[in-house]
Amino acid sequence: MKHNSVRHPRLGDVIVQTCVAGRGHSGCAQCDGKHVGTVIKIDDPDALAHRLVYIHWPAKKPTWYDSEKGYASLNIHNLRDEFQVFRKGTEIR
Numbered sequence: 001m002k003h004n005s006v007r008h009p010r011l012g013d014v015i016v017q018t019c020v021a022g023r024g025h026s027g028c029a030q031c032d033g034k035h036v037g038t039v040i041k042i043d044d045p046d047a048l049a050h051r052l053v054y055i056h057w058p059a060k061k062p063t064w065y066d067s068e069k070g071y072a073s074l075n076i077h078n079l080r081d082e083f084q085v086f087r088k089g090t091e092i093r
């Protein structure tokens with residue numbers, strides 16, 4: 001299947017996640033609505049569909065982010081309302 005891979009995160013990309021605490025997740029208290037992190041590790045870089053992305057959150061980690069599992073690259077790629085991807089200062093759309 002032809003797949004636009006540009007929005008799949010790469011090492012060093014900055015990820016901005018709009019907090020989903022109000023959408024079925026809990027425990028993200030006193031959240032201002034955004035979590036900002038940097039991609040520090042990518043698992044299985046040759047298999048786009050199963051790729052896992054690990055993010056360092058210097059300020060405030062989303063409470064549901066599991067540092068053992070990371071995030072599915074596919075979710076970051078697909079959930080445009082929730083994730084913004086910045087590469088070298090430019091948002092990837």
Ligand SMILES: [Zn+2]
Binds near residue numbers: 020
């Ligand atoms: Zn939050």
